[in-house]
Amino acid sequence: xxxxxxxxxxxxxxxxxxxxxxxxxxxxxxxxxxxxxxxxxxxxxxxxxxxxxxxxxxxxxxxxxxxxxxxxxxxxxxxxxxxxxxxxxxxxxxxxxxxxxxxxxxxxxxxxxxxxxxxxxxxxxxxxxxxxxxx
Numbered sequence: 001x002x003x004x005x006x007x008x009x010x011x012x013x014x015x016x017x018x019x020x021x022x023x024x025x026x027x028x029x030x031x032x033x034x035x036x037x038x039x040x041x042x043x044x045x046x047x048x049x050x051x052x053x054x055x056x057x058x059x060x061x062x063x064x065x066x067x068x069x070x071x072x073x074x075x076x077x078x079x080x081x082x083x084x085x086x087x088x089x090x091x092x093x094x095x096x097x098x099x100x101x102x103x104x105x106x107x108x109x110x111x112x113x114x115x116x117x118x119x120x121x122x123x124x125x126x127x128x129x130x131x132x133x134x135x
Contacts, residue, residue, distance in 0.1 A: 001060050002092035004030065004082050006053035007041040008109070009066075011116055015058075018066055022056035027120065028082040029053070030094065035126075037133040039104040040072070041113065042097035052122045055082050055092050067095055074101050107134040 008014055015022050030053070034046035043051045067075055075095040082090045110133035117127055 001058060001063065002055055002082075002090055003058045003063055004028065004053050004055050004080060004092040004094040006030075006035060006043055006051055006094070008112060008116065010054040010120065012056075015056075015066075018069075020058055020062045020066060022058050024055075024057045026055045026084045026086070026088075026090075027052070027122075028055050028084040028090065030080050030082055033080075035129055036099075036102055037106060037110050037113070037130070038097075038102040039106050040097060040102075040109065042075075042099070042102050043094065044096075044099050044102070050126070052117070052126050053082075053094075054120070055084065055090055063093070074098070105133070110134040 012022055029050045031050055032047055033043040033051040034049040035051050036042055036044050075097050077093045077095050080092055080094045082092050084090060110130060114130045117130055
């Protein structure tokens with residue numbers, strides 16, 4: 001199945017450590033959502049915004065096992081339409097934390113996400129959104 005990651009799960013090495021073997025990674029973005037970082041990250045509906053991430057093909061059972069882990073068990077899957085960097089439209093599953101559960105702050109998470117997003121060559125405007133979570 002196609003899964004859109006926007007947090008630290010964009011890092012394939014983290015997925016591999018969790019026993020997940022992703023394939024076919026592609027950069028893309030989700031229209032009308034904005035990244036919010038609390039203790040963890042989530043995408044919140046917001047008109048005229050873009051949230052960037054990576055679409056990967058992942059085994060359905062493996063993704064269910066990943067999100068059964070306690071720290072991410074509150075995330076809910078939703079079907080979204082991603083625009084890839086080659087302008088293809090892909091239907092994917094995106095796991096989001098309900099906005100009422102998005103609390104706190106996590107400077108270390110934000111810094112790690114910034115470093116990863118910079119490595120993935122995300123747009124500067126988006127990097128600035130991430131950076132605001134620790135400056």
